[in-house]
Amino acid sequence: MDFSLQGFIKGFKAGxxxxxxxxxxxxxxxxxSKQAGLDIFHALFMSTFVFAGASQFVAMDxxxxxxxxxxxxxxxxxxxxxxxxxGAVLVEKLNGLTRFQxxxxxxxxxxxxxxxxxxxxxxxxxxxxxxxxxxxxxxISWALSTAAGSILGSGNLDPAKWGIDFAFTAIFIFLAxxxxxxxxxxxxxxxxxxxxxxxxxTFPGKWYILSGSIAGSLTGVLIHDK
Amino acid sequence: xxNNIDIYLTIFGMGIVTYLTRISGxxxxxxxxxxxxxLEQALKYIPGTIIVSIIAPQIISGGVxxxxxxxxxxxxxxxxxxxxxxxxxGVVTISILRNFIILI
Numbered sequence: 336m337d338f339s340l341q342g343f344i345k346g347f348k349a350g351x352x353x354x355x356x357x358x359x360x361x362x363x364x365x366x367x368s369k370q371a372g373l374d375i376f377h378a379l380f381m382s383t384f385v386f387a388g389a390s391q392f393v394a395m396d397x398x399x400x401x402x403x404x405x406x407x408x409x410x411x412x413x414x415x416x417x418x419x420x421x422g423a424v425l426v427e428k429l430n431g432l433t434r435f436q437x438x439x440x441x442x443x444x445x446x447x448x449x450x451x452x453x454x455x456x457x458x459x460x461x462x463x464x465x466x467x468x469x470x471x472x473x474x475i476s477w478a479l480s481t482a483a484g485s486i487l488g489s490g491n492l493d494p495a496k497w498g499i500d501f502a503f504t505a506i507f508i509f510l511a512x513x514x515x516x517x518x519x520x521x522x523x524x525x526x527x528x529x530x531x532x533x534x535x536x537t538f539p540g541k542w543y544i545l546s547g548s549i550a551g552s553l554t555g556v557l558i559h560d561k
Numbered sequence: 562x563x564n565n566i567d568i569y570l571t572i573f574g575m576g577i578v579t580y581l582t583r584i585s586g587x588x589x590x591x592x593x594x595x596x597x598x599x600l601e602q603a604l605k606y607i608p609g610t611i612i613v614s615i616i617a618p619q620i621i622s623g624g625v626x627x628x629x630x631x632x633x634x635x636x637x638x639x640x641x642x643x644x645x646x647x648x649x650x651g652v653v654t655i656s657i658l659r660n661f662i663i664l665i
Contacts, residue, residue, distance in 0.1 A: 381575065384573070385579050404574065408578055412582065415582040417611070422584060423604060441587055457608065504631065505647050505648045508634040508651070513638075524609060528613050528616075536618075547617070548614045551606060551613065552604070555610075
């Protein structure tokens, strides 16, 4: 893997189409944050320092007076726990990068940048700056749209009305087909899907991603690699 | 009105724990010199199963519309092998289904 400015720019450009979808949700987040009593500096600080959409939306849900500081921080950690698993598979991918480049790249790990980069790397791409580049593009989109939403302050925006919610589903479907390596993936993927669906309907938050993927992966090991 | 320090403290804490989730999995598996073989094998399944776990509930919770659009997206992904094309296909399909075709 190599890490270069050109590689970073390539990743950045690859992130552009995804950035449109991200911006529509950033706008909604900006509006919600204003309504929850945050000013534009608070909202921008959150979107640039936390940079994790799902957990930011959850935080807005429980953003009340007096502020439950610790509850919000712990909830954020729980919602973002899926990143731990995502990071664990990046060791061999970010191999050959300096420690700074690795931990710089990891800041830009979000579902979309991670899935996009993994898809490319599994298919032979050697651009180590992909995660950072794609993630930086989404980062800028998320920050700018948060600011725009906060300035707007109100409005009834529903990305689902335009099908933008499904843009992300479509992106992940595309990325999944690119990771399919044949029949041995079938049972692990089916188990992951079933467990994720059941958990998503019984537990709040993002537990379903962790449970689905752990169940599917362990099933794979049990049936194929024993 | 909540005071400013509490707000900044909360956001700061959120950022720190989030960055910890981003680096801890990487840090730990980087530090383990010899991973048990089953764990190493399991990690190979993680990328695909994570993405499937993200998609499956979204498709099921949206009912017939998202199931049909999901199938069309799989077709488009195999056909076009292009992210933007699949994204556009998905958005257009779901918009048509939601706005013009009323399914139970």
